[in-house]
Amino acid sequence: xxxxxxxxxxxxxxxxxxxxxxxxxxxxxxxxxxxxxxxxxxxxxxxxxxxxxxxxxxxxxxxxxxxxxxxxxxxxxxxxxxxxxxxxxxxxxxxxxxxxxxxxxxxxxxxxxxxxxx
Amino acid sequence: xxxxxxxxxxxxxxxxxxxxxxxxxxxxxxxxxxxxxxxxxxxxxxxxxxxxxxxxxxxxxxxxxxxxxxxxxxxxxxxxxxxxxxxxxxxxxxxxxxxxxxxxxxxxxxxxxxxxxx
DNA sequence: GGAAGTACGTACTTTAAAGTAAGTAACTAA
DNA sequence: TTAGTTACTTACTTTAAAGTACGTACTTCC
Numbered sequence: 001x002x003x004x005x006x007x008x009x010x011x012x013x014x015x016x017x018x019x020x021x022x023x024x025x026x027x028x029x030x031x032x033x034x035x036x037x038x039x040x041x042x043x044x045x046x047x048x049x050x051x052x053x054x055x056x057x058x059x060x061x062x063x064x065x066x067x068x069x070x071x072x073x074x075x076x077x078x079x080x081x082x083x084x085x086x087x088x089x090x091x092x093x094x095x096x097x098x099x100x101x102x103x104x105x106x107x108x109x110x111x112x113x114x115x116x117x118x
Numbered sequence: 119x120x121x122x123x124x125x126x127x128x129x130x131x132x133x134x135x136x137x138x139x140x141x142x143x144x145x146x147x148x149x150x151x152x153x154x155x156x157x158x159x160x161x162x163x164x165x166x167x168x169x170x171x172x173x174x175x176x177x178x179x180x181x182x183x184x185x186x187x188x189x190x191x192x193x194x195x196x197x198x199x200x201x202x203x204x205x206x207x208x209x210x211x212x213x214x215x216x217x218x219x220x221x222x223x224x225x226x227x228x229x230x231x232x233x234x235x236x
Numbered sequence: 237g238g239a240a241g242t243a244c245g246t247a248c249t250t251t252a253a254a255g256t257a258a259g260t261a262a263c264t265a266a
Numbered sequence: 267t268t269a270g271t272t273a274c275t276t277a278c279t280t281t282a283a284a285g286t287a288c289g290t291a292c293t294t295c296c
Binding site: 017095098099104 | 120123126129136139140145146148149150152213214216220221223224
């Protein structure tokens with residue numbers, strides 16, 4: 001059943017969601033895992049130029065703690081760790097799609113200071 | 119036409135959206151305006167405990183610059199300024215709803231499906 | 237002529253997120 | 267014995283967002 005929201009609870013719940021997803025690296029990590037893709041730590045390092053090992057590890061841990069991604073460790077040397085979306089994490093995709101659609105629907109207002117052209 | 123996204127462009131576009139909405143105050147401002155509600159600056163001050171005048175003004179300016187809300191000034195003394203959602207801003211509501219639904223669907227993490235054993 | 241009301245702006249300080257650089261563990265192949 | 271591989275951690279510095287405190291404009295009311 002749909003929860004009942006007041007302005008305050010709705011805002012606070014969406015903020016909680018934002019905190020799980022925001023930051024400079026989380027979204028790009030997620031979009032490299034969406035659609036069932038499986039990536040090793042080193043794959044993500046290569047796929048995401050500019051990310052430091054610290055940030056990659058930190059963001060992966062947080063995404064895992066939030067249940068959005070899954071981490072599978074193979075007990076081998078050298079180490080092998082695979083990351084993938086959880087089922088719930090994968091179901092985030094349509095919600096982000098809704099946001100993208102919303103952004104696409106932005107009226108091109110000439111009076112506004114630039115949207116996203118280049 | 120739906121845009122075609124790569125992991126990089128999709129992540130970057132969603133990040134742009136997040137930047138328009140994130141921060142400690144924007145969402146609560148928006149949820150006090152959703153549904154056609156119109157609020158004066160001083161109304162929002164009262165509705166949002168803890169917000170400073172500086173932050174309220176700053177966030178309102180940014181939301182307005184992004185085209186999410188509209189600002190109407192009445193040339194009276196003392197000043198009167200009304201804020202409301204733009205049409206496009208109002209259409210953000212279902213997208214945020216999708217996020218809330220996603221969050222509601224989060225599995226209670228007692229034991230995630232244990233598919234990895236040796 | 238001083239206070240009150242409304243909607244801000246400015247300057248400075250604090251805090252949290254991100255960046256940088258280096259180190260660690262465990263084994264393997266040369 | 268030493269270098270290489272992978273997946274990290276820790277300590278420290280920088281940067282950006284938010285918080286705090288105060289100032290301003292304009293007009294009416296007492």
